[in-house]
Amino acid sequence: MKKLFITDLDGTALGGGYMPYSRFPDHFSEFLDRLSDNGWDWAINTTWDPEGQWKLVLDSSVRSHPSFLIGEYGRQLVRIENGNLIRVQNYCVVMEKRLREFQQQKMIPMFFELMQNFPPKRLLNWVHLFSYAFDETDAPEKIEVLLEKYLNDPALDVHFEKGHFSGKPAFLGKGVAVNELIKLYGYSPEAIVCAGDEIADLDMMKCCSHSICPDNACEKVKEYIAAHGGVVGYRKFAAGIIEAFGKLEDTFHGYVNA
Structure with missing residues (x-):
């Protein structure tokens, strides 16, 4: 075995x-x-x-x-063959397609809404993972109201703590x-x-x-x-x-x- x-x-x-x-x-x-x-x-x-x-x-x-x-x-699955990294093509292609679709349908609209209301102190987006830091002068209670729908969205695996909103698509793991x-x-x-x-x-x-x-x-x-x-x-x-x-x-x- x-x-x-x-x-x-x-x-x-x-x-x-x-x-x-x-x-x-x-x-x-x-x-x-x-x-x-x-x-x-x-x-x-x-x-x-x-x-x-x-x-x-x-x-x-x-x-x-x-x-x-x-x-x-x-997001990525790679096998090693004779010291070379070889991506498992079907798996990786499907993952990248799902991530591109998720970016268009979920992430970009979410970032747009957040930036309209609370311009970020820092925004990092690696496609599979993001980090959105709010400015210290922003009102936490107003931020929480805006984020509530995202925190409860089953398509997202996200967290908000101490002015920092981060997470990933729920289908990744x-x-x-x-x-x-x-x-x-x-x-x-x-x-x-x-x-x-x-x-x-x-x-x-x-x-x-x-x-x-x-x-x-x-x-x-x-x-x-x-x-x-x-x-x-x-x-x-x-x-x-x-x-x-x-x-x-x-x-x-x-x-x-x-």
Whole structure:
């Protein structure tokens, strides 16, 4: 059976003061190589774009290469072949088409209304993600009234806090590309282990049977993992993931070590 380990970066594989930041800590690189030597494929699923992920891999001491890079909340799905990044064309083309349509139908009209009423202190739009900072002089209660319809729109995954409005299309998520991997490449949910630390990681964890997290993970992630038979590490960041995977091996030794 094909086995796949999927890891988030920030707060999961990365963190804890190891420098440079954009590089796997050596102990995590060694962990990934042990997995690879034991017949596991591995992948990265994060908000970074695939090119940034690949540079991190090349800058690290890891000998093995990821089989897949998933970037920008599932916007991009890339497989690695002979050291080359190859986009999974059908998936990526569909995603870009959906994002273009979403920009035209939802995002641009929303930005237009916001800018008419509250010109932004700063506006960033990466298509898959946006950030709108209101001026400190704007009245918060008036902003909240204007934003109410967007905050309650099921097509949007958005948040407003301390004068900062941000979010993404609701159809994007870390689990979208994982489901595509399952469909296209013959992985079974029972043969996938996901590692993450934030609420956004729950989307990919729901696609697989085994999930792990480090001690620094948010409480909702810890609660989900505990309720679904996963393992919460006692250590933080990469060390916690390595520890949690070891406990998963103890529990599922016949399968995880296979």
